[in-house]
Amino acid sequence: MQKLFQRLSKFISPNKLAKWMMRFSPMYKRSTGRITYISDDFTEINIEIKLSYKNRNIAGVIFGGSLFAATDPIFMIQLMQMLGSRYIVWDRAAEIKYKRPATPAAYAKFxxxxxxxxxxxxxxxxxxxxxxxxxxxxxxxxxxTIFAEVTKTMYIADKGFYKKKIAAKSK
Known part of the structure; x- marks a missing residue:
């Protein structure tokens, strides 16, 4: 996916390409989230999660798993784009605190x-x-109205440092 992104970004601006790729990415589509905005420098990404038959829970509001899944990759995508290929970026941990039921739609600004x-x-x-x-x-x-609060912990390393660290662990 990264190689395809690199090739296509020669013809399409990276922010528009990322928005398009996420819109059609099967794993992100299943979250029912939709990216509505990506700034040119990736400092801001906005998402929307509308209530639909795909994410409606038994209480008639947006399923908490959809809220969580729609937020999951965003900070990592931002960091990867902003830092560039010299760095490794991984999600390390995530936590969601539900505050109140989400309906008719939920929005987030990263x-x-x-x-x-x-x-x-x-x-x-x-x-x-x-x-x-x-x-x-x-x-x-x-x-x-705040429906939920998501806290993400990301690991960032210099690519050379990371490769040495992994090699040392495998010995």
């Missing part, structure tokens, strides 16, 4: 600032690797 990026790069340059934690809220369209 924000990574330039300061976040600078801090990550400094930590990786100093230690070879780092873990960061980011939180996103799933809200109503106006943002006034």
């Amino acid at each position: 924000i990574l600032t330039k300061e976040d990026l600078e801090k990550i790069i400094q930590e990786v340059n100093k230690n070879g690797e780092t873990n960061i934690e980011k939180t996103v809220h799933l809200t109503s369209k106006d943002g006034n």
Whole structure:
């Protein structure tokens, strides 16, 4: 998938290509989430999860698993695009806290600032690797009602450092 993305990004802007690929990606489509916006520099990605027959639970609201699945890959995608191929990015942990039932739709804005990026790069340059934690809220369209809070922990490492670390573990 990454090789296809690299080739196609020569002809289509990376943010538009990522939005298109996620829209048609079978694993993301199953989450019932839809990416509605990606900034040119990937510092912001917005998603929408509409209530439908595919994600309606027994209580008639959006199934919690759909809320969680729709948020799962976003921070990792942002970091991979913003940091580039010199770095390894993995999801390390995730937690969701449900606040109230989600209906008729839930929205989330994933924000990574330039300061976040600078801090990550400094930590990786100093230690070879780092873990960061980011939180996103799933809200109503106006943002006034919070349905759930998702906290993701991501592991970021220099690719050379990571390869040496893996090689040492396999001995």
